[in-house]
Amino acid sequence: MGKLIWHELSRYISLTASVYAVWASFWGFFFRKFFWDFIGGILRSPGGLQPSPKFSLFINVIVKYPIVQIGTMALGFIIIALEYPIPILKGTAIFRSIALRVVLLIMQAAGTVLFYQFEAAQSSGDLFFFPSEVSKHEELGTEWEIRICTALQKKPAVSPPAGEAGITPSDRSDETVKKYDPFAPPYVPNLHVGDLRDESSGTEYGVLLNKYSVVPHHFLLVTKEFMPQNSPLLPHDLVQTYLLLLAARKARKNYFAFYNCGSNSGASQSHKHIQFIEVEDDGPPIEILARAANLEVSGKPFSLSSVGYANHVYRLPTLSNSASPEQLEQALFLPFLSLLDLVISTVRHSPDYPSGTPSYNVILTLEHMHLIPRRWETYTLGELGATLSVNSLGFAGMLMVKSDTERQALEQEKIETVLRAVGVESVHELQVAGTSMEAMDETSA
Known part of the structure; x- marks a missing residue:
């Protein structure tokens, strides 16, 4: 009787493991990743973090062609x-063979351990994934995405304070808990994707999965050494961010990056971190408007006048995968400085702007760089009284609500109204006129 019970238990465990393997393989077709690619990974130009050449076989049979996923399924x-x-x-005889079962289960385990990452973090409890649905809303000449995530109403509380990625738990004093930094190493293994090092500056970064994920494979680039979130992006920050976007494109993935800078930008942590979201081929909705802009002169900032709030955009030159870090720095940092100057100028033209360091959002795609000055972080929806927190994603065209009632209230109140309220009034025409006058003065001199 005992042998029968153990036999049945083993059978159920085997069935459960195999069902999970089929399920993991299914998602492995859409999210192709060699789990161990960070071992021996190096920073290259181009490509950002690239796997060691010794893993090229696994990259070919998992990322380029999902052979391992097919075999595991x-x-x-x-x-x-x-x-x-x-x-x-x-x-x-096949049904009665224990040896065959052992061999098949070992082969199955060896296959699944090669390609799962997001599912591992989620199933271990290190990563919380909140299901959501996206509603499209036509406004301002493009389709905005309103993501409804009712599960955020019951977002789990953790101790020490929750961040977007966790660190390994350990005994802490009260003083340590107060200074808890979720982006300081050592990292939770299931959230830690890998490490990067900028060769020119020596700055080291960690790449982490977002602990509270609404979109699969939302990840972060964080400085290993503490840097404040209200500090501007530095040349090496921009280079490493763009290298990751290039690496994603090389892997046939379309990502964009965003950075919430300052207390009113929607930043959730004080440790410097840049975030990455995977989107459809067209990119975030705001990119449709940016691409449609006809520029009289290339190589200069411009504004999307149709959106009604202050925004400063720069169309980047076409940068191939063969671009060196030096070329990327030159192509990215000077535009960033020019846009940042416009942000500061916009804030100075706003007489009732809150005191303190200016806040702004940065959105970076392979084609454009956007900087949006911020006045407030949140907006209260009329009679409903619900508070919306808006970060860079809102200005990228991807807003988040916690219920369908909030979605209806947002659509009724208009997205433009919300973004204008948390943003700053545009003075782009005045800024352009001022620049033109300065140019004329220099010419006459």
């Missing part, structure tokens, strides 16, 4: 058919 179905079992196998 096939093994999962075979084991399910064997353990269930299907009628044709029942009573056969």
Whole structure:
């Protein structure tokens, strides 16, 4: 009787593991990643963090061609058919073979351990994934995304304070808890994707999965040494960010990056971190408006006048995967400085702007760099009284609400109204006129 019980228990465990392997393989087709690519990974130009050449075989059979995923899924179905079992196998020598089961399960385990990452963090409890649905709303000449995530109403509380990525738990004094930094190493292994080092500056970064994830594979680039979130992006920050975007494109993924700078920008942590979100081929909705802008002169900042709030955009030159870090720095940092100057100028033209360091949002795609000055972090929706927190994603065209009631209130109140309220009034025409006058003065002199 005891042997029968153990046999049945083993059978159920085998079935459960195989069902999970099939499920993981299914998602592995859409999110292709070699789990161990960070071992021996190096920073290259181009490509950002790239796997060691010794792992090229795994990259080929997992990322380029999902051979491992197909094989693992096939093994999962075979084991399910064997353990269930299907009628044709029942009573056969294959069905009775314990050795065959052991071999198949080892092969299945070896396959699944090669390509899962996001699912591992989620299943371990290190990563919280909140299901959501996206509603499209036509306004200001483009389709805005309103993501409804009712689960955020019950976002889990953790101790010490929650961040977007966790660190390994340990005994802490009260003073340590107060100074808890979720982006300081050592990192939780299931959230730690890998490390980067900028060769020119020596700055080291960690790449972490977002602990509270609404979109799969939302990840962060964080400085290993503490840098304040209200500090501007430095040349090496921009270079490493763009290298990651190039690496994503090389892997046939379309990501954009964003940075919330300052207390009113929607930043959730004080440790410097840049965030990355995967989007469809067209990019975030704001990019549709940026691409449609006809520029009289290239290589200068411009503004999207149709949106009604202050925004400063720069169209980047086409940068290939062969661009060196030096070329990237030259192509990215000077535009960033020019946009930052416009942000400061915009704030100075606002007489009732809050005191303190100016806040702004940065949105970076392979084509454009956007900087948006911020006045407030939150907006209260009329009679409903619900408070919306708006960060860079809101200005990228991707807003978040916690209920369908909030979505309806947002659509009724208009997205432009919300963004204008938390942003700053545009004075772009005045700034352009001032620049033109300065140029004329220099010419006449």
